[in-house]
Amino acid sequence: MKRKLLILCLLFIGTQIHVFSQDLEAIRQELNKASENSTFLKDFKYNLNPGEYQKLSIILSKNANYHFFIYNEDKKTVEFKLVDKEKEILPTKITLKHKNILDLEYKLKESGIYTIIINNKTDKNRKSIILLTMDGDDNLTKTLSSADVKEVTNENADCEEIVIINSSNENSQNKQNEITEDEIFIIVEQMPRFGNTDDDKESGKLFREFIAKQIVYPEEAKAKNIQGRVYITFVIGKDGYIKNAKIARGVHPALDQEALRVVYSSPKWMAGMQRGQNVNVSYTIPITFDLKKDKKGE
DSSP: OHHHHHHHHIIIIITOOOOOSSOHHHHHHHHHHHTTTSEEEEEEEEEEOTTOEEEEEEEEOTTOEEEEEEEOSSOOSEEEEEEETTEEEOOSEEEEETTTEEEEEEEOSSOEEEEEEEEEOSSSOEEEEEEEEESOOTTTTSOOOHHHHHHHHTTOSOOOOOEEEEEEETTSOOOTTOOOTTOEESSOSBOOBOSSOSOHHHHHHHHHHHHHHHOOOOHHHHHTTOOEEEEEEEEEOTTSOEEEEEEEEOSOHHHHHHHHHHHHTOOOOBOEEETTEEEEEEEEEEEEEOTTOSOOOO
């Protein structure tokens, strides 16, 4: 009975995503507001022509409680599914946040690779963002590495991590063996490394220490007792320098700008490599501003 009610609920509101004319930044702000009580992991942007669908494979942990936040205004038929080995996984809970945002909550029984499918069943182009968050943030202060991917893939540990494996548009040609000039990877054979180390995890530790030393708590934020965690996305270019840094989830303009300043002040990295070539690699990291701690960046 419970399953039937859940399916009916999904048919009514759960899988109908309206991708509206509002710009993506406005959508992102609305989703961030609705998800402020959970930990940001990743946002997925899509731009689909009529009849197109997009797949994205991710590694998720059985010990985490995940939320997909979806903007839904007029129930236009853009369908969202979470799939495990071609079997659709139903949410454990569906909540209508505010008036237009759905929170699809998943408690997974197994760690492994899951597939997100976004299917545009309309006769118009649809463009929007889906936001993924997690309850709790014990392990999110570290930068992802290729070692983390291997650990979760082999299920050797119950690691509360999300790692993006690949994305693909089924209507695009398969260019798996080609690396284009502007292509951006999230996981590569050899991840970028910060500092004088050949170890991925040590590289992440050194970068966090660099951020902690460089952070200067803005006086404006101090005066107003503003604190919180800023999430920054950036690309480590094939030349080893950071570019395209932006706020994925902000707290206050003063804190956001300081987080961006520190990330851009990073010295050169050792570039990531895929199939023997230097490539662009994307990262998302949190930077914590806490007035109660001597250490301001994590």
